Amino acid sequence: MPVETSLELKLAIAMTLITLFLFFFFLFSTSSAKLSGTPGINYGQLGNNLPSPTTSVSLIKSLKAKSVKIYDTNPKILKALKNTGLKVSIMVPNQLVSNISTNQTLANQWVKSNVVPFYPQTLIRYLLVGNELISSTGNETWSHIVPAMRRIKHSLTSFGLHKIKVGTSCAMDVLQSSFPPSNGTFRNDIAFRVMKPMLEFLHKTNSFFFLDVYPFFSWASDPVNINLSYSLFESENITVTDPGTGLVYKNLFDQMVDAVYFAMKRLGYKRIRIFIAETGWPNGGDLDQAGANIHNAATYNRNFVKKVTKKPPVGTPARPGSVLPSFIFALFNENLKPGAGTERHFGLLYPNGSSVYEIDLSGKTPESEFAPLPPPVDYKGKAWCVVAEGANVTAVVAALSYACSQGNRTCDPIRPGKPCFEPNSVVGHASYAFSSYWAQMRHVGGTCYFNGLATQTAKNPSYGSCKFPSVTL
Numbered sequence: 001m002p003v004e005t006s007l008e009l010k011l012a013i014a015m016t017l018i019t020l021f022l023f024f025f026f027l028f029s030t031s032s033a034k035l036s037g038t039p040g041i042n043y044g045q046l047g048n049n050l051p052s053p054t055t056s057v058s059l060i061k062s063l064k065a066k067s068v069k070i071y072d073t074n075p076k077i078l079k080a081l082k083n084t085g086l087k088v089s090i091m092v093p094n095q096l097v098s099n100i101s102t103n104q105t106l107a108n109q110w111v112k113s114n115v116v117p118f119y120p121q122t123l124i125r126y127l128l129v130g131n132e133l134i135s136s137t138g139n140e141t142w143s144h145i146v147p148a149m150r151r152i153k154h155s156l157t158s159f160g161l162h163k164i165k166v167g168t169s170c171a172m173d174v175l176q177s178s179f180p181p182s183n184g185t186f187r188n189d190i191a192f193r194v195m196k197p198m199l200e201f202l203h204k205t206n207s208f209f210f211l212d213v214y215p216f217f218s219w220a221s222d223p224v225n226i227n228l229s230y231s232l233f234e235s236e237n238i239t240v241t242d243p244g245t246g247l248v249y250k251n252l253f254d255q256m257v258d259a260v261y262f263a264m265k266r267l268g269y270k271r272i273r274i275f276i277a278e279t280g281w282p283n284g285g286d287l288d289q290a291g292a293n294i295h296n297a298a299t300y301n302r303n304f305v306k307k308v309t310k311k312p313p314v315g316t317p318a319r320p321g322s323v324l325p326s327f328i329f330a331l332f333n334e335n336l337k338p339g340a341g342t343e344r345h346f347g348l349l350y351p352n353g354s355s356v357y358e359i360d361l362s363g364k365t366p367e368s369e370f371a372p373l374p375p376p377v378d379y380k381g382k383a384w385c386v387v388a389e390g391a392n393v394t395a396v397v398a399a400l401s402y403a404c405s406q407g408n409r410t411c412d413p414i415r416p417g418k419p420c421f422e423p424n425s426v427v428g429h430a431s432y433a434f435s436s437y438w439a440q441m442r443h444v445g446g447t448c449y450f451n452g453l454a455t456q457t458a459k460n461p462s463y464g465s466c467k468f469p470s471v472t473l
Contacts, residue, residue, distance in 0.1 A: 037309045039361050040067030040087070040327040041348070042278055045074065047334040048390070049351040053080040059353055060086065060331065064362040069277065069327045071131060073114035082121040089126035089277075089327070090115070092152065094137060097130045100151055101144035107151035108158065116159055127152060127166050128210060128277070134190060135171045142190060146197045153205060165207040168198070169277040172213065172256060175263055181318065182244035184259035185266055192267075199269040208275035208325070211260055215252040215300070216281045216342075220291060226252065232281075232296060233303035247317040253279070253304070258318040274319075276326035279304060283333070283356050285342035286448065287379040287456040288473050292342045295376035298357035301328055301348070302367065309363030328361070335390075338452040381458060382470040385438040385448035386431035388455040396430045399450040403433035407440035413466065420466035431461055432468055439469035 041060055050056070057080045060068055069089035070077055081088055092100065092110065100107045115124060129149045133141055145168055153166045172178065174195065176187040186195045202209060219231040229235040231252045240249040249255045257274060264272055281300035285292035307314065308324050315322035333347035333356070348359055358370040387396055404411035413420040413436075414429045421429075430453075438448045448454050462468045 036066050036087075036325065037311070037313060037323055038064070038066045038363070039305055039308055040069060040089075040325075041065045041331050041361070042069045042071075042327045042329040043077070043331045044071060044329075044334050044337070046336045047332060047351055048336055050332055050334070051351065051353055053077040055353065056331065057081055057084060057086070059349060063348060064360055064364075066361075067125075067325075067327065068331075069126070069128075075118075078118040078122050078124075081123075082118065085123065087123050087125045089128060090124055091128045091131060092148070094130045094133055094141075097133065097148045098141055098144040100129075101148035104151050104154065107148070107155045111152065111155040111159060111161075115156070115161065115164070119161060119164075124161075124164055126208075126210075126275075127156070127164050129166065129168045131169050132171045132212065133168060134194065135173050139189065142194045145194060146201055149198070149201055153201075166205060167202065167207050167210045167275070169210040169212055172211075172218075172260075175259060178256065178259035180240075180242040180244055181247070181249070181255055181258035182242050182262050184262035186263045195263075196267050199264055199267055199272060202272050203269055208273050209260065209264065210275045210277040211257070212278040213253060213256050213276055214279060214281075215256065216291065218252060218256065220289070223290065228291060228296075232299045233307065234299060242317075245318075249317060253307075254316040257324075258316050261316070261318045273322070274324065276324060278327060278329040280329040280346050282342035282345045283347070284345035286340060287383045287458060288471075289340065289342055290378045291376075292345065293374075293376050293378070294357050295373045297346075298359065298370075298373050301359055302370075304328065305359065305361055305363045340449065341455065379458065379473055381473060382460070383448075383456050383458055383473050384431075384461055384468050384470050385434040385454050386457055386461055387427045387434065388453055391427075391453040393426055395451065396426055396453055399453050400426065400430040400433050403430070403437040403450070406437055406446075410436045410440060419464070420468075432466070435461070435468045435470065439471050442471050 041063060043056060043060065053076045061084065065086070067087035067089070068081065071091050072093060073090045096110070100110060118124065129152055130145065133145055149166050149168060156164050156166065174186055174190060175184060177183045177185045215231040219226045219228060227235060227238050230238045233251045233253065235250060240255060242249070260274060264270065281297040282292040283294045283297035308326055313321055313323045315324060330346045332349050332351055333345050335344055337343040347356055349355055357373060411433050412418060414432050415421060420432050434448065434450060434454045438446055448456050460468065
C-alpha cells in the first residue's frame with residue numbers, strides 16, 4: 001500500500017472517530033440538559049375561585065418554575081402556555097383509557113384534537129395516560145393501561161411528535177413492601193400483569209416512571225414511629241440504615257423513592273429513571289390533622305427544592321448523582337377537591353394569587369431573604385362538624401339521613417318541638433347531625449367528612465338553648 005494511501009486512510013479513520021465522539025458527546029450533553037433539576041408545578045383546576053389561565057401562567061413564571069403539569073388538555077391553558085418556554089405535561093383522562101387501549105383510531109383522534117393544534121408553540125414534553133389509575137380505578141381497568149400507552153405513543157409517532165415522553169402516574173400504593181427500601185416490591189396483583197409490561201414500555205421508549213411521593217401521608221399514618229424532622233428533610237442526626245444494602249438514609253423522601261427503584265430492579269429494570277409527578281406538604285386542613293400547617297409546608301417544599309437543584313445532582317442513596325425531575329403539588333389551594341381538609345390545602349398560592357408562603361422554585365433565593373414563618377402550632381381545643389360552604393343541598397339531605405340513622409338518638413334535638421329544630425333548614429339540621437354523629441362515633445373511626453360535605457370548625461355553632469355536641473382535640 002502506498003504511503004500516501006496509508007496516511008489518507010489513517011486520517012479518514014481519525015476524522016470518523018472524532019466525528020463519532022462529537023456526535024455522542026453532543027447527544028449525551030443535550031439529553032442531560034433536557035432534564036432540569038428545577039421543580040415544575042402541578043396546576044390543578046378543582047376550584048370555583050381560581051384565576052384565569054393567563055393569570056395563572058404568569059403566576060407560575062413568578063415562582064420561577066421551568067415546567068407545568070395539568071390534569072387534562074384544557075385548551076385555554078395550553079393556549080396560555082404558548083411561547084412561554086415552559087415545558088408542559090398533559091394527561092389523557094382516566095375515563096378514556098380503556099376505550100383508547102382497544103381503538104387506535106380513537107387514540108389518533110385524541111392526539112390530533114388535543115396535542116397537534118398546540119405543538120410545538122406549547123412545549124408539550126410529557127403525556128401521562130391517566131392519573132393514579134391503579135389507586136383510583138377497579139382492576140378491570142389495569143390491563144388497559146399499557147395498551148393505551150402504546151397506542152398513544154404510536155399516534156404521537158405517526159404525527160411526527162417524537163419529543164413527547166409517554167407514561168402514567170403511580171402512587172406509592174403500587175408497592176407490596178417498601179421498608180427497608182431494598183425490600184421494595186410491587187404488589188402481587190399487579191407486578192407481572194401491569195408493572196412488568198409497563199416497565200418494558202418505558203425502557204423501550206426511554207421514558208420515565210412517573211411517581212407521586214408524599215412523605216406527609218406516611219408520617220401522618222404513623223407519627224409515633226416516623227420522625228417529623230426526618231420527613232421534612234430537617235433531620236441532622238436521625239438516619240435509617242438499610243440492613244440489606246448498608247445504604248444510609250437521611251430523609252423519608254429518599255427512602256420512599258429508593259423502594260420503587262428496588263422494586264423495578266427486582267423485575268429486571270434497574271435503569272429506568274423516576275420522575276416525581278407529585279410531591280408536597282399541606283399548608284392546612286381539618287383541625288384534627290396534625291402537622292398540616294404553613295410552617296411545615298414551607299419547610300418541606302423549600303428543602304425539596306434545595307435537594308433537587310443542587311449541583312452536581314445528589315440523587316438518592318440508590319441512585320447517587322442522578323437528576324430527579326419533579327413537579328411540586330400544587331399551584332393553588334383548590335376548594336373543590338374531595339377528601340380530607342388537607343386535600344384542599346396543598347397550594348403554594350391562594351386562589352387570589354397571593355403566596356401562602358414565599359418560595360423560589362429555582363432554588364436561587366437564600367432562605368434568609370424569606371419572611372419568617374408562623375410557628376407550627378397544631379389546634380388544641382373543642383371542635384364541631386358543620387356543613388361545608390357551597391355543599392350540594394340534595395347530597396346534604398342524604399348525608400343528614402345517614403347521620404341520624406347512626407349512634408344513640410343522634411338527631412333527637414332537631415325533631416319538631418325540640419331545642420334545635422328552629423330554624424327549620426336542611427343546613428342547620430345537618431350541621432347539628434354532623435356534629436352529633438362525630439362526637440358519638442369518633443372513638444370508633446367516625447369522621448367529619450360525609451363525602452366532602454362537612455368541615456371542622458373551632459367556632460361554636462350553638463345558639464339559644466340549642467347546644468351542639470363537640471369533640472376535644
